[in-house]
Amino acid sequence: xxxxxxxxxxRDEVPSLRRALRMVQRxxxxxxxxxxxxxxxxxxPLFYLLSIGVGLGGMVTDVGGISYTAFVAPxxxxxxxxxxxxxxxxxxxxxxLHYQKTYDGxxxxxxxxxxxxxxxxxxxxxxxxxxxxxxxxxxxxxxxVWGPPVLLSPTALxxxxxxxxxxxxxxxMALLLTTLVSRREQFDYVMGLLVMPMFLFSGIFFPVxxxxxxxxxxxxxxxxxxxxxxxxxLTTGHVAPVLLWHLTFLLLGGxxxxxxxxxxxxxxxxx
Amino acid sequence: xxxxxxIVQRNALVYRRTWRGNVLMTVVQPVLVLSAMGLGVGAxxxxxxxxxxxxxPYLVFLAPxxxxxxxxxxxSFESSFPISGKMTWQKNYHAIAGTxxxxxxxVAGELAWVALRLxxxxxxxxxxxxxxxxxxxxxxxxxxxxxxxxxxxxxxPIMAFAATLKNGGNFNALFRFIITPLFLFSGVYFPVTRLxxxxxxxxxxxxxYHGVELTRGLVLHTLTWPSVAVHLAYLLVMCGIGTVxxxxxxxxxxxx
Amino acid sequence: MPSASGPLVLARALRKTFGSFTxxxxxxxxxxxxxxxxxxxxxxxGKTSTMRMIACASPVTSGELxxxxxxxxxxxxxxxxxxxxxxxxxxxxxxxxxxxxxxxxARYFDIPQQVARDRAEELLAFVQLAExxxxxxxxxxxxxxxxxxxxxxxxxxxxxxxxxxPTTGLDPQARHLIWERLYRxxxxxxxxxxxxxxxxxxxxxxxxxxxxxxxxxxxAGSPRELIARYVTREVLEVRMSDEVRAANAxxxxxxGTHLEHLPERLQFYADDGEQVLAQIHQMxxxxxxxxVRRATLEDVFLRLTGRTxxx
Numbered sequence: 001x002x003x004x005x006x007x008x009x010x011r012d013e014v015p016s017l018r019r020a021l022r023m024v025q026r027x028x029x030x031x032x033x034x035x036x037x038x039x040x041x042x043x044x045p046l047f048y049l050l051s052i053g054v055g056l057g058g059m060v061t062d063v064g065g066i067s068y069t070a071f072v073a074p075x076x077x078x079x080x081x082x083x084x085x086x087x088x089x090x091x092x093x094x095x096x097l098h099y100q101k102t103y104d105g106x107x108x109x110x111x112x113x114x115x116x117x118x119x120x121x122x123x124x125x126x127x128x129x130x131x132x133x134x135x136x137x138x139x140x141x142x143x144x145v146w147g148p149p150v151l152l153s154p155t156a157l158x159x160x161x162x163x164x165x166x167x168x169x170x171x172x173m174a175l176l177l178t179t180l181v182s183r184r185e186q187f188d189y190v191m192g193l194l195v196m197p198m199f200l201f202s203g204i205f206f207p208v209x210x211x212x213x214x215x216x217x218x219x220x221x222x223x224x225x226x227x228x229x230x231x232x233x234l235t236t237g238h239v240a241p242v243l244l245w246h247l248t249f250l251l252l253g254g255x256x257x258x259x260x261x262x263x264x265x266x267x268x269x270x271x
Numbered sequence: 272x273x274x275x276x277x278i279v280q281r282n283a284l285v286y287r288r289t290w291r292g293n294v295l296m297t298v299v300q301p302v303l304v305l306s307a308m309g310l311g312v313g314a315x316x317x318x319x320x321x322x323x324x325x326x327x328p329y330l331v332f333l334a335p336x337x338x339x340x341x342x343x344x345x346x347s348f349e350s351s352f353p354i355s356g357k358m359t360w361q362k363n364y365h366a367i368a369g370t371x372x373x374x375x376x377x378v379a380g381e382l383a384w385v386a387l388r389l390x391x392x393x394x395x396x397x398x399x400x401x402x403x404x405x406x407x408x409x410x411x412x413x414x415x416x417x418x419x420x421x422x423x424x425x426x427x428p429i430m431a432f433a434a435t436l437k438n439g440g441n442f443n444a445l446f447r448f449i450i451t452p453l454f455l456f457s458g459v460y461f462p463v464t465r466l467x468x469x470x471x472x473x474x475x476x477x478x479x480y481h482g483v484e485l486t487r488g489l490v491l492h493t494l495t496w497p498s499v500a501v502h503l504a505y506l507l508v509m510c511g512i513g514t515v516x517x518x519x520x521x522x523x524x525x526x527x
Numbered sequence: 528m529p530s531a532s533g534p535l536v537l538a539r540a541l542r543k544t545f546g547s548f549t550x551x552x553x554x555x556x557x558x559x560x561x562x563x564x565x566x567x568x569x570x571x572x573g574k575t576s577t578m579r580m581i582a583c584a585s586p587v588t589s590g591e592l593x594x595x596x597x598x599x600x601x602x603x604x605x606x607x608x609x610x611x612x613x614x615x616x617x618x619x620x621x622x623x624x625x626x627x628x629x630x631x632x633a634r635y636f637d638i639p640q641q642v643a644r645d646r647a648e649e650l651l652a653f654v655q656l657a658e659x660x661x662x663x664x665x666x667x668x669x670x671x672x673x674x675x676x677x678x679x680x681x682x683x684x685x686x687x688x689x690x691x692x693p694t695t696g697l698d699p700q701a702r703h704l705i706w707e708r709l710y711r712x713x714x715x716x717x718x719x720x721x722x723x724x725x726x727x728x729x730x731x732x733x734x735x736x737x738x739x740x741x742x743x744x745x746x747a748g749s750p751r752e753l754i755a756r757y758v759t760r761e762v763l764e765v766r767m768s769d770e771v772r773a774a775n776a777x778x779x780x781x782x783g784t785h786l787e788h789l790p791e792r793l794q795f796y797a798d799d800g801e802q803v804l805a806q807i808h809q810m811x812x813x814x815x816x817x818x819v820r821r822a823t824l825e826d827v828f829l830r831l832t833g834r835t836x837x838x
Contacts, residue, residue, distance in 0.1 A: 050456075
């Protein structure tokens with residue numbers, strides 16, 4: 001499909017928020033029985049923070065003038081947004097789309113593909129945001145109560161809405177990924193070639209400046225890198241115009257991913 | 272051919288479909304993690320000058336423990352969803368139980384298969400170790416069986432548990448609250464001496480701690496014979512109890 | 528403005544192609560309000576493709592299609608709001624319980640919460656699934672899942688229900704229960720549009736039939752009309768040895784109105800099967816087995832295409 005067509009939306013395709021919220025209502029109904037699965041999702045970044053941020057961090061003096069804990073925490077915040085998006089945006093939707101054929105049933109009603117896509121995105125976004133904001137609150141508490149302080153500036157308050165934008169962007173990208181992976185055997189490629197490298201090398205655990213300069217431009221394409229830089233800038237108070245560039249990348253990238261995802265879903269579901 | 276190996280043969284047949292992605296993960300994962308954590312974070316740690324046991328660079332400290340921990344993770348994945356799926360949805364075991372294969376053959380066969388997968392993981396990891404220059408002595412090779420044993424010590428009890436699950440697999444709690452915390456706090460990324468007092472005392476009761484100490488000790492040549500015995504004993508006992516439990520739960524499901 | 532008494536579904540030269548493969552090759556038909564209309568044909572005849580086009584689930588390749596007087600290309604949501612769909616493969620929501628499936632489905636139609644709850648209870652009673660309201664969908668048998676799918680299709684009180692092979696794969700008891708429920712719906716005034724490759728289903732349920740094969744219409748009419756037009760009233764099935772068959776082929780061909788050679792038997796079409804059997808005995812030919820029965824739609828299909836409905 002030609003890229004221009006892929007990235008534009010016709011008037012009759014504008015999603016209806018009211019209908020999209022039905023998908024959210026559905027997810028709430030599903031998780032009413034297994035809310036623990038959702039709730040437990042935010043423990044992982046917390047454990048990572050305590051282990052690598054604090055346990056390992058004690059062996060690191062400082063990174064660019066801030067404590068290792070304060071360095072790692074915003075990175076883990078960004079990754080918790082990504083994890084929420086991957087588990088709900090990718091795996092869950094993939095199974096509904098390719099195995100359970102859940103959406104076929106829903107599309108026999110006045111709901112359209114755009115409504116379903118937006119609805120699933122909203123739920124993934126909600127989940128990611130819940131993880132992110134609870135993580136942020138916990139991090140603040142840990143920092144104040146046990147020290148060293150993790151949130152170093154009043155701009156850290158902006159990290160909450162920023163995290164929600166990050167979650168939205170990742171959810172859209174995960175949705176697009178769902179339409180690109182057609183066989184279960186390809187999951188390993190997704191985890192091994194995409195998610196894991198991003199998690200390890202986007203500047204969460206060590207500054208990207210440590211990596212060979214030739215890779216510098218590659219990073220501009222990695223969404224998690226932008227998310228980490230944006231959130232770290234806000235929580236540490238290193239606010240500079242470049243943060244706007246990171247924010248723009250995430251917004252535009254997310255929007256483009258959503259439109260492309262919707263197009264591809266259309267082709268998959270309406271044959 | 273011993274009956275148990277038939278299970279291995281069957282799994283290998285199924286593996287033909289997924290082996291490419293799997294091999295990719297097996298080979299790529301150690302390289303990625305050792306680069307990022309061993310080199311990337313390692314640079315920060317070494318700069319800080321903190322004392323690590325054996326006074327080695329962080330990469331050398333990290334690698335063997337990570338090997339054991341990766342085996343734990345692989346073993347956990349391979350022993351949870353596939354077993355539960357075969358028992359509940361596909362009813363493979365029910366079909367096999369109608370043949371001369373005994374329950375003990377089925378369990379032994381599945382454990383043998385996991386051991387093979389762990390062997391691949393351990394070898395790939397050890398190769399990465401050599402490539403990164405983190406292998407100080409040839410004793411590194413002894414780390415391979417130690418890591419496989421660590422994995423099996425998790426595999427057996429998890430299989431026992433997996434067989435009992437009704438809905439074919441809510442392992443969420445297992446991974447979120449047991450595997451991940453063990454992975455992060457058993458001395459892989461930082462010595463357990465940095466943990467709070469009460470957690471330090473709890474550590475020797477957990478399996479990965481022993482796996483990490485054993486593997487790292489072998490590679491860094493820092494172990495005494497008594498401690499080797501303790502770590503080995505713990506892992507073997509866990510493996511044994513787990514296997515017995517697995518035969519018990521499998522029988523419960525297949526003989527009903 | 529769509530007319531209230533015109534056909535609910537209108538198709539002219541309707542075509543559906545997938546790349547180089549033509550699933551539906553230019554068909555015309557009309558479905559009138561209140562009738563039970565059936566597409567009869569073997570697998571691959573184009574029935575499901577046609578149904579999917581009517582359900583706005585598959586875009587029309589060429590030709591004209593109007594549902595409730597509206598064009599599926601531009602007014603899909605308005606059409607779907609008045610439609611009920613029971614697809615061939617169940618696509619129930621596996622993550623929800625039986626009752627939740629009905630509740631959520633009602634919400635997709637913008638039916639208010641309280642009305643949705645009441646209707647869910649009524650429908651569960653209608654398909655006899657009330658005791659299983661809190662069960663997970665995976666725990667239901669095939670027949671129960673199909674009943675739930677039918678209940679789901681009724682949530683919006685549709686004027687037209689599309690059923691694609693509604694009883695395929697079900698045991699006889701489940702089939703009869705579903706047929707009975709469908710009769711009830713028909714008596715209440717709902718229009719039924721179904722596809723099937725079972726001739727007993729077509730004969731029992733349908734007022735009018737469209738017989739399809741390889742994407743084309745081969746015959747149309749009520750079951751009785753089709754039988755009267757294309758085959759005789761009775762059929763005599765005879766088994767005899769291959770030598771006897773071959774040696775007497777000429778003589779046998781003169782008996783009855785028409786003779787069909789099948790791999791394992793002969794079928795004589797005649798208004799009086801017993802008479803033909805008597806004639807065979809008179810010729811002194813040894814018969815291994817003989818059966819006289821009424822002609823069915825299966826025979827119509829065989830006559831029209833040379834093949835059986837179930838392959």
